[in-house]
Amino acid sequence: MRGMLSLFRRIEVFDDTYLPENFLHRDREMEELMACIKPLEHGIQGYNALLHGRPATGKTTAVQKVFQQIEESSSRIRCVYVNVALKPSAWGTLAEACLRLTGQNALPDKGTGVIHLVDSIFRKLSKKRNSLVLCLDEFTSMPTKELQTVVAPFLRPWEFSAVSREVKTSIILVSSSLQSPRFRSAVVSSLCPRWIEFKPYSAEQMHDILKVRAEAGFGPRVVSDEALWLLATAAKDLRHAIRLLRLAGEIAESRGTKVGVDDVEKAFERLPDSHVASMRLSxxxxxxxxxxxxxxxxxxxxxxxxxxxxxxxxxxxxxxxxxxxxxxxxxxxxxxxxxxxxxxxxxxxxxxxx
Ligand SMILES: Nc1ncnc2c1ncn2[C@@H]1O[C@H](COP(=O)(O)OP(=O)(O)OP(=O)(O)O)[C@@H](O)[C@H]1O
Ligand SMILES: [Mg+2]
Known part of the structure; x- marks a missing residue:
């Protein structure tokens, strides 16, 4: 528990799970993603999308923000997010999707086959006349064959079963590498995703984002502009910069001062990304x-x-x-x-x- 005189106003804004209120410099990417999903509102099949870009360029956050907006505005579209890296098998991913869709807490029985899981997902959607947006984050962590098993039924729901005939879908694949999976040709033909690139942030963009994050976490004028520029230009990426900002805040707090360049420099010493990264260029x-x-x-x-x-x-x-x-x-x-x-x-x- 932090004391009354803590430098931090809301330490949770530095947490990895924090969804920023202001998602800066990603309007174009958000619009493109939204455009893929919009057709579902009119009861027609959506576009599939492939979001790609270096780590910490806001891909996962963009999906979460768009999902949040859709859930607030449409009761017809169900958004399901699965981080495939944490469930790198077809069964694990589909079981997780099932859980998220039904809101249940217990995983299906291990003996439940993959087809049965897909069937339960479609039954649930069809009963409520819902469409589905399925996001598979870090999809390259899963072997291509397994990934194919997951995506194939959702690419052509009308071919899967009588129950799923009317269900409309959109698949969002997310990856920090450009390596494309080698799907069989029928899958490639149906997937045909719209590519949405997340370019690395420039130093000015990093500075803007960090300034807003610093104000949300500490309040205005607690972190010096010099310190923010140092983070914006020398950190390995935005995720690293946010971690450093929090640590610099803790260092400054222990000294009883506001956050300056010295605190950020100390934070860099204590939190180098890795030996190699310390030689990597911003x-x-x-x-x-x-x-x-x-x-x-x-x-x-x-x-x-x-x-x-x-x-x-x-x-x-x-x-x-x-x-x-x-x-x-x-x-x-x-x-x-x-x-x-x-x-x-x-x-x-x-x-x-x-
Ligand atoms: N435009 C932005 N505005 C505010 N915060 C951002 C922005 N982009 C990214 N972030 C923050 O940077 C961190 C990394 O973002 P995110 O996890 O979305 O990146 P990613 O592209 O999915 O990375 P990875 O490929 O490593 O999964 C998060 O803390 C997120 O809140
Ligand atoms: Mg991510």
Whole structure:
């Protein structure tokens, strides 16, 4: 239990299970996903979708937000979410879907066959004249054959049984890799998903999201803008940044201060993503590195202009990024006289980004 004087206002907003109230910079993706499901409202088959993008780009959150909106606005559409990585078999996934649909607590008997599970799902839907949106998150964790067993009946419900003939469906597959499963051709032909790409967040987008999260968790002006920029540009991804933000809050709390750059730096020391990740480049570092590499060398002034124009970063933040890349041995710098003393940056020989 945190005391009255805790820095945190709502620590739960840093939890992995927290569904953000403001889901920033993902309007297009949400609209595309919604468009796949909308036909179900009019009693016609929906589109299938394949959501893909690097980890922590908001794929699962987008599905959860869209499902929340649909459940609030339509009583005809049932949304079922299963994380396949946690149930990587056809039986496990369908049993979980069954549970979610019926609201029961006990798993079906282990002896219940897969076909029987599909049949129970269709019976439930048909009885209430409901349509189904089935989301299979992290679907690549399941062997293709098993996955095929799960999706095939929902791709052509009218062919499965007399009960399911009128049931309309839409399947949402989610993955952080672009590896496509090798389904048999009939499945490929019926699946034909709309691809929705979740691009990595830019440093500015990360900063916006973290600012809103920091205000929800701590209240306004508790975390300095410098600290937010450091998180936005140096964390491995948004999930890492949110964890670091919480830890920085705990460090600042123990010192009795607000959250500043020092606290974030300490958090980085205590929560490196992994040994390799500590050498992995953030989005801003990579963009600056690419620019220097393509030009051969750049003066500090040129880098500041590039960084402000292309990444929206202030000079202080860019200076921190350059210093960090020199510390990591990625960049070399040399002081030269060019209308006064200035630094020239080049990419260190032998550097390969990981
Ligand atoms: N646009 C956003 N606005 C606010 N928070 C976000 C946004 N995008 C992601 N998040 C937060 O980032 C974290 C990771 O998001 P999410 O789990 O949706 O990513 P993912 O793409 O499903 O990742 P993975 O591929 O690893 O499963 C969550 O805490 C989520 O709340
Ligand atoms: Mg996810």
């Amino acid at each position: 989005e801003a570092e990579r963009r600056i590195l690419d620019e220097i590499q393509s030009r051969g060398s750049m003066r500090s002034g040129e880098i500041y202009s590039f960084s402000e124009r292309e990444l929206g970063l202030k000079r202080t933040r860019t200076r921190q990024i350059l210093a960090s890349m020199i510390r990591k041995g990625i960049l070399n710098s040399e002081t030269v006289n060019h209308r006064g003393l200035t630094k020239v940056f080049t990419v260190a020989r032998g550097w390969k980004s990981c």
